[in-house]
Amino acid sequence: MASQGHCLTFQGCNFFRQRIVLSTLSGRPVRITQIRGKDENPGIRDFEASFIRLMDKITNGTKIEINQTGTLLYYQPGLLYGGTLEHDCNVQRSIGYYLESLLCLAPFMKNPLKITLHGVTNDQVDPSVDTLKATAIPLLKKFGIDGEHFELKVVRRGMPPGGGGEVLFSCPVRKVLRPVHLTDPGKIKRIRGVAYSVRVSPQIGNRIVEAARSVLNHFLPDIYIYTDHLKGANSGKSPGFGLSLVAETTEGYFLSAELASKPQGEGSTVLPEDLGKNCAKLLLEEIYRGGCVDSVNQSLVLLLMTLGQQDVSKVLLGPLSPYTIEFLRHLRSFFQIMFKMESKTFEECKGSEKVLLTGVGVGFSNLSKTIK
Structure with missing residues (x-):
C-alpha cells in the first residue's frame, strides 16, 4: 500500500473518475478538495458516491474518508481483488459511466471480475453499453485481453429517469499486455x-x-x-x-x-x-x-499503452478531446510517463488532422511490485 506521503492533491469535481481510477492502478493516494465548494448544493453527488462504493467493492483494503459536507475526499487504494459482484448504479448517470472505469481496471485484478450492474443502460450523457461492447471490447482484445469468459451483455434495458436495466460484464485477468502499433486506420x-x-x-x-x-x-x-x-x-x-x-x-x-x-x-x-x-x-x-480509435476510447487506449510491457507502442488518433488532454496530464502525474506527439496533416491522411502518439509502457507487473 502506498504511504500517505505519496499523496496527490487535486481541486474540484472535474475528472473525478480519472483520478480515482489512476490512483487505484498506481497505488498512490489522492486528496480531492473543494468539490463543488461554491455550489448551492456542495459536495459529491449521489452518482459519485455510488462510484466510490463500486471501487470499494472491487478492491480490498481501500481507505475512504469524506468530510461532513462532502467537499473533501481522501482515497487510499487497496488491492484490486475482483470476484463475482453486484452493484446498483445511481440512475443520475448511466451504467456506461461505471463501466468505462471497470474496463480500465478489470484486466489487472487478482481474480477474474464478473459483475452485474443495475441502472440506466442508455442515456444522452455517457457511452451506452452497446457502444462500449462494439468498440472497447475489440480494443482490449488487441492488447491481448481475451478469453472464454470475456463478455459484455445487456440482459435488460433501462432508460432514464427510472432505469431498471441490467448488464453483465465479465473479464479475465491479463496483467501483461502486449505492445501495439495502431497506425493505419484503413477505409x-x-x-x-x-x-x-x-x-x-x-x-x-x-x-x-x-x-x-x-x-x-x-x-x-x-x-x-x-x-x-x-x-x-x-x-x-x-x-x-x-x-x-x-x-x-x-x-x-x-x-x-x-x-x-x-x-x-x-x-x-x-x-x-x-x-x-x-x-x-x-x-x-x-x-x-478518423484515427484507429474513436473519441470515446481515446483515454482507454492511452492507459493500456501506459500499463503495457516496457516496449514502444504507437496509436494514431483523431483530434484529441478535452477529456483525453486532461487524461494525458494525469498519466504524467500518476505514472511519470509522457507520450511523443506528432501531427499528421491532411496530405498524409484523409479527413481532419491526426495525432500520432508514441510511448513506452511502464508495465503493470513491474508497477505492482513497487506498491508497498
Missing part, C-alpha cells in the same frame, strides 16, 4: 448498428433505421441496423428509444456514434426520424475525425 468497409426502443411502439425502431439509412446509403452499401424492441420485464421502468452506430474499417478498427431520446417529462419530444438522421451525421463526423 470504412461496413456499418452496423442497433436501434432500440422500450415501452414505446415497435414501429419507432423501424423509423429510426429508415432515417439513418437515408443518410448513410449515399456512402456505403454494406449497412445493417437491427431493431431491438423490448417489452414487459426486460424493458425497464421508463419509455425511450435511441440508436447506436459503429463503422468498421478494413484494418479492423471501430468508430462509433450514438443518440438517445430525452428522458420522459424533460423537454420537447424528439422525432425518431430526426434522431436517426442526426446520429448518422454524427457517425460521418467521427469518420472524418
